[in-house]
């Protein structure tokens with residue numbers, strides 16, 4: 435399936451049918467909740483149990499915001515799709531919802547917000563959906579307003595699906611220009627499906643706090659099967675770019691190992707694929723001359 | 725929309741220099757009880773524009789906030805209760821937010837303000 439971003443503008447793509455489909459898929463609910471929990475962790479709010487005022491940018495039907503509420507925080511959600519917000523109302527999202535376009539700026543007073551998350555949304559800014567749209571201007575307006583509304587030292591964690599390296603560099607460069615410090619944390623970099631990139635941005639001068647945490651699975655540790663196996667549904671949420679430059683996919687020095695290959699072969703057999711039998715040659719290391 | 729959010733929003737139409745506070749025209753609002761958290765109230769207090777909060781509360785028929793407030797008042801339970809009620813328990817369902825400079829109306833439907841700008845306002 436082509437990326438949603440090239441099919442239609444977000445307020446059209448996320449129509450009533452899509453909003454419902456999105457929010458009734460238990461698989462999507464689970465994936466979005468996991469990403470949101472990770473984003474909240476990367477926000478690194480003080481561990482004092484005090485509720486904060488947060489933003490959920492591209493909040494959709496409230497799946498990501500639910501994680502914020504469960505952790506006791508107040509939030510303001512921005513979304514451009516009325517249908518997604520309608521589902522959020524049905525689901526009794528606890529945050530306040532705004533029908534708004536992040537590419538027009540957030541329209542908040544300076545320094546009042548304690549942190550912001552955005553889950554699977556910011557890549558939409560890279561597409562010009564109207565003749566008046568200039569992605570660079572929209573990124574500038576978005577990051578500029580995000581920087582201004584955050585309290586000094588506050589963070590924004592944006593999980594997004596960039597289509598290619600140029601896009602992620604463009605997004606990052608506008609974040610830096612707005613004044614943010616930070617970088618990208620990649621979880622499960624070795625898995626094409628579970629791979630998730632988070633822009634972790636800090637508002638204000640660099641400090642001890644700005645050092646980036648490590649991504650999960652960076653050392654070649656594998657994520658659980660559950661994260662990795664995907665079905666067609668996950669395509670609606672995640673866009674997994676097969677053309678990502680291969681060099682980005684760092685492979686663990688030792689490779690994936692015989693055990694992993696055997697497990698995968700078994701999985702494929704169970705799915706009814708015709709898989710060659712396991713022999714002593716399966717996943718055998720090749721000589722260096724290859 | 726709660727008054728917490730109203731207190732943070734500022735009109736960002738191009739060329740507007742003072743878009744705060746957005747005037748609240750409320751046609752319908754509801755009360756929803758939530759648990760009071762004194763730590764949250766103390767943390768958010770310095771960020772609240774008090775006059776705007778008191779004014780918005782009055783627009784919803786709640787006249788129990790003082791015209792002015794300072795941090796020392798946060799020690800009084802009675803003050804905390806009123807602050808909490810105005811900030812988090814009143815929800816505007818229908819009405820509009822009006823830009824103080826241009827008079828542009830942002831309608832509120834089903835509790836959701838429509839803050840989308842027209843092309844010539846960006």
Ligand SMILES: C[S@@+](CC[C@H](N)C(=O)[O-])C[C@H]1O[C@@H](n2cnc3c(N)ncnc32)[C@H](O)[C@@H]1O
Nearest residue numbers: 444492494497498513514515535536553555558
């Ligand atoms: C994949 S959904 C994610 C929704 C939610 N964060 C979640 O985790 O379930 C992406 C959302 O971004 C919203 N979106 C896209 N472009 C936007 C924009 N310019 N301003 C605000 N929201 C936007 C879409 O309407 C959609 O609801």
